[in-house]
Amino acid sequence: MNIQAKLKVDPRDGKLAMAHFYVFIVALAIGGLAGLLQTFVRSGKFELPFGIGYYQLLTLHGVVLALVMTTFFIMGFLHAVVSKTAGTYTNRQRTLAWISFALLTIGTIMAAIMILLNEASVLYTFYAPLQAHAVFYIGLTLVVVGSWVGSAAVFMKYGEWRKANPGQSSPLLTFMAVITLMMWDIATIGVATTVLFQILPWSLGLVETINVGLSRTLFWYFGHPLVYFWLLPAYMVWYAIIPKIIGGKIFSDSLARLSFVLLLFFSIPVGLHHQLVEPGIDPAWKFIQVILTFLVVIPSLMTAFSLFATFESYGRSKGAKGLFGWFKKLPWGDARFTIPFIGMLGFIPGGAGGIVNASHQMNQLVHNTIWITGHFHMTVAFAVILTFYGVAYWLIPHLTGRILTKKMNKLAMIQGITWTIGMLFMSSSMHIQGLLGGPRRSAFSEYGGAAQAAEWIPYQIAQAVGGSILFISIILMVYVFINLAFFAPKGEQEFPVGEVAKGAEKTPLVFDNWKLWLGISAILIVFAYTLPLIDLIQNAPPGSKGFKLW
Incomplete structure (x- = not known):
């Protein structure tokens, strides 16, 4: 391995990662503005100018933030991580990664243009029978294909490392990157299938109708692992x-790998729990997938145990006494630690909300309410995005040859804390309004009757307040990003890669046995989806024709 790769990401790979991060920051600004305007509309105190439709704005917010922003950040982060821990990319691998970036960018521009032209106001789930322009679907297909090409570069580098280091466990971060992208590639087969073979021919007018139940099931085969595509890179940072960053050690390399393997198993064959209120799917299969969904609790608790064991071990090494004495020893003034740590804490209520969503009876109460929107904001927009911000504070200057100054660290702390305050206003009020029956995906306060709408108004105003604070935080993030990319003092910013504690058990080589892990994943997916899909195809109702939402 190139020794320099252990110290610093090769500048050529750094430029590749930074290209992804430039798109990330632009997407954050655009999507954040769309979200701010949405909260103003829902408050009942604001009307959109220039004939902009609410659902046009809602689609822009969902697609740009949940799909575009996250995908670009994650792909850039994974390329940097693999280059750092497995060695500099070869010219062929780097070329593949740049082709991936080009496909992602072109696809994003195509989809964005259709949304801005109001030809694709179909929300980020793009449920049929809502119909968008064919260019929108082609753009999303290019985004998926582009991510596959980027995955190939990572897999090639991993294979190259394995050949050069026989009999050794792969670098932990590289192993985690491979798991993340394998899960993503398997999951996106579902959305690629429905877009290419159902939605795109229908949008082009080649067929008149579409099997809505089948298209939604294929979407949620992808839609739930999408949540873990967001989450696993955050887990990589936490583990x-x-x-x-705190000066401690990884509690257990093996435990970290096992949790990622279990997340691979249990993240994909569970999409039916998003369809508990939908007809056409046998309740027995919904129940089976609910059970598989709850099994995700196991690696989540393993993660919590491992992380807090690391924190406690570090605190004890610094002389901490008592049950929670270690808590005071953590570096609370370091934004690289504090902001992701707040994200970790935010994932606790986020996970609890996920248990509600996946439960048969409780799902009936919250399914079509704004509770679900609040849940997504608590998980991806709070836990995950705060962790991404924490990464950006050190990774951007590392890649650009600059340093995180004390001034920028202080501003980063303010940025992360304002994001936390804004998201607590936003998500908490959404959860409460959802329990009161407030609908999701709706701009209209009158829905459900004037008396009930009046009951929701304080929560909708709270969402507007939260959205305003979040947008201020986005402005701060853009400022910090630009400073760290172009204006911070030149220097060497550390790329922190944790070392395993000395007393930890040696990592078994079985974790690099991909035939075993992919085989088990395939068996679970075939078991969970074969009969439901056959049933949806054989017993399909008359197809639905398309219509425009706005």
Whole structure:
């Protein structure tokens, strides 16, 4: 391995990662503005100018933030991580990664143009029978294909490392990157299938109708693992980077790998729990997938145990006494640690909300309410995005040859804390309004009757307040990003990669046995989806024709 790769990401790979991060920051600004305007509309105190439709804005917000922003950040982060831990990309691998970036960008522009032209106001789930322009679907297909090409570059580098280091466990962060992208590639087969073979021919007028139940099932085969595509990079940071930032050690390499393997197993064959209120799917299969969904609790608790064991071990090494004495020893003034740590805490209520969503009886209460929107904001927009911000504070200057100054660290702390305050206003009020019956995806306060709408108004105003604070935080993030990319003092910013504690057990080589892990994943997916899909195809009702939402 190139020794320099252990110290610093090769500048050529750094430029590749930074290209992804430039799109990330632009997407954050655009999507954040769309979200701010949405909260103003829902408050009942604001009307959109220039004939902009609410659902046009809602689609822009969902697609740009949940799909575009996250995908670009994650792909850039994974390329940087693999280059750092497995070695500099070869010219062929780097070329593949740049082709991936080009496909992602072209696809994003195509989809964005259709949304801005109001030809694709179909929300980020793009449920049929809502119909968008064919260019929108082609753009999304290019985004998926582009991510596959980027995955190939990572897999090639991993294979190259394995050949050069026989009999050794792969670098932990590289292993985690491979798991993340394998899960993503398997999951996106579902959305690619429905877009290419159902939605795109229908949008082009080649067929008149579409099997809505089948298209939604294929979407949610992808839609739930999408949540883990967001989450696993955050887990990578929590497990393998935060320990180095605080000056501690990784509690257990094996435990970290096992949790990722279990997340691979249990993240994909569970999409039916998003369809508990939908007809056409046998309740027995819904129940089976609910059970598989709850099994995700196991790796989540393993993660919590491992992380807090790391924190406690570090605190004890610094002389902490008592049950929670270690808590005071953590570096609370370091934004690289504090902001992701707040994200970790935010994932606790986020996970609890997920248990509600996946439960048969409780799902009936919240399914079509704004509770669901609040849940997504608590998980991806709070826990995950705060962790991404924490990464950006050190990774951007590392890649650009600059340093995180004390001034920028202080501003980063303010940015993360304002994001936390804004998201607590936003998500908490959404959860409460949802329990009161407030609908999701709706701009209209009158829905459900004037008396009930009046009951929701304080929560909708709270969402507007939260959205305003969040947008201020976005402005701060853009400022910090630009400073760290172009204006911060030149220097060497550490790329923190944690080391395993000395007393930890040696990592078994079985974790690099992909035939075993992919085989088990395939068996679970075939078991969970074969009969439901056959049933949806054989017993399909008359197809639905398309219509425009706005």
